[in-house]
Amino acid sequence: MPAGALSIEALQRLGLEANGLVRAAGSQVEVAQAGVVRATAYPNPTVSVIGGPQHPRIPAANPATNTRQVTVSQTIENPFVRSARIGSAEAGVEASRASFHQVRADLAAQLRVRAYELLLRQEIARMEAGVFNLMEEVRRRIQVGVGVGETARFELIRADAEVLNAASRKEAALLNAQRARVALMQFTAGALKPDFAINASLFDPVNLPPLEQLRLEVPAVNPDVLRLEAESEQARLRIDQERASVLPSVDVVYSNYQDAQYTDNRGGLKVTIPLLYQRRGEINAAVADSARVRETLDYRRFEIGQLLESAWQGLQIAQRRVEMFEGGIIKEAENALQIAQAAYRFGERPLIEVLDTQRVLRGILAESLQARFDLQAAAAEIDRLRAYYPGEQAQE
Template identity: 35%
Template sequence: MKSRITAWLCVLTLAAGLSVAPPVLAETDTAYTLPDIIALSLTRHPSVASAEGVVDQRVGQRVAAGAYPNPSFSGAGGHGILRDGGRQDLLAAAQQRLELSEYNVSIGQPLEWPAKRAARKSAAEAALAGSSFGLVETRLNLTTDVKVAFFDLLLALRDLELSKQNVTIVEDVRRIVGVRVRLGEAPQFDLIKADVEVLKANQAVTRAENTVRVNRVILDTLTGGALGSTYQVRGDFLIYPGGLNTEQLVARAATEHPAVLRLQKFVEQADRSIEFQRQNRVPNLTVNGSYFREIGREAYVAGFTVPTPLWYQQQGEIAASLGAKRTEEAELLRTRNELFRQVNQFYQEAQTAQKLIEVLEKGLLKQAEEALRIAKFSFQQGAASLLEVLDAQRVQRQILFDYAEARYQLSVALSRLERAVGGTL
């Protein structure tokens, strides 16, 4: 079991592309890559610390489950005098002989039913294994969240870049229109339209800058504030991997996903708890031993104590454990069904995004760029109107953004597909 959990941690680390020692970069460093940010989040995010704390709790509970009952000691002592009202003369004559210290000592050792202790230990072992898989699941979910936030920021930066390019184009057009209006070659209304386009382009830049700022904060939050407020990112969107098969991905999620493994261990823990409650009907035997020293008497005594379960035999605890097992089994089934749905959904989303990327790369990107180039040249030569240039510019910017958004959607779908599968694709 320990080797299986260790293997899961190694797979997750390789999936994130992490190094053994996570790099800690200062705010003055140029940029963070995606593996850098994932390493910082896995080190500093509170959800990981919380999951590690649960594992520590389960380790302590396993130690407690395997402990043997402690013995109990008791004792008493005092000064004793033999008194006999009918023989006062003898009592007075033998005062020294009839006075001495009296004491007694007792020890009791509970003996637990072996099957009960074995069931309790098995339940604690299953709980520990389940919490260990829970830690792997937490790391997997956090890694996906970081990837999505990273791609959100990349898309926002790309939108900001396109918005600034749009401002440059619109301002160039506005300058040409201004010259033509001064020369009387164009009406004043064209200059007003050009000024409006410049204003709209600057507003788009402001909105894009706000979006970038928000996404920076979101990504910084996932690292526990390790990135600071002025960091940069370096990286690109993901590329569609070949050879994906939904049946294989579904089968992998059903058998290897850490959430499934965690819930399987919780079902096992519930089953062991049922066995423990059934064995708990057998009472513990306590073996006692005592030594007494009194005036005129010295004794060694041995005995035992056994509670008698006549009226109550753990019926409530057994019923509660059976209910807990049914709950865990239902949660396991629900999780598997949810993973099946997610695998198919994100697989289809990735394929849809990849098809759009192929369509854009095969012609639309170049066509839109060429159309804008021709429109700008024609406008400079007086063969095209301002409206034609603005339309060509809008189309070209929209296609570039659609291309960036398609790559973003592909990256997000692949990241979430990895989370649904339970590891790298």
């Protein structure tokens, strides 16, 4: 493994720090927190100043004077409206924070899957390179045999075709590996160097809690569920806020009037009574929105439970396939190829049997690598559902 190779956790941490979508989701949390500051603010008083000259109707008896009137009005906020508004804003913060965690969990899972896909493509490229080298060696031997008259020229033509086919597969495998590398660099927003290496393997063990524990854990920690729970609470508090708004609102008013002869101080209350319209439209809309969020939450809980069951079944299937291939299938295919090669060298079997045996082994090896990739992908999906990615949690 080259120096500076990144582990899966380090790769996740790098991507979470560099990806712009994660930073944008973090900014949404700050926006929601600013909404709490706005919700807790008290209403500002209103001050009006009116002044001007006063001209009497009989100027000789009463000379002109200046008048001034200052009026201060302060709204006394409804405590029920205020409490519901603040609670709604705080629930909005929790919803934004849950969305932020969801973005991070999704990206961490994608980074993990893409990293193992790169490892899969690199393993396939190495396998195809080995097949190409083997076919080159077989062709060389056939060419020697044709030169001394021991082998028919038809065998050489067939060997040439197989070498070209192996070269084409080798080139395609290398291009697929390069494409997987570019995709991984895209998810990290270019933070990775072009020649980066990953300190991981498709043979890495998968450690997950038992299914029964996951069934209890995932609905309690899944960010999407937490977001909908916060939105449900926010919608409920919005209903309380709209219903509390029906209560009369009160403004305290103080007025000071001065002219040449009088100084007048007055205080009082201004009460707004909702007689003609009692916000039925706003209340009904809040009730309907609360029902919508609640139904979405119930469905999402069920859906996430089913996604967990599906991912777990995929994990078990991949595990069984890995055990099946490692239980003897690969070894038997390798032995069959060795026997076919030995028989061909002694002239007991034709070249076609060697090629067929080699194709069988190549297919088994490819399926074995794909099964290991499927195992890692299923584990990444389960970790995504439970928002678990050790590298980021350790960083916090």
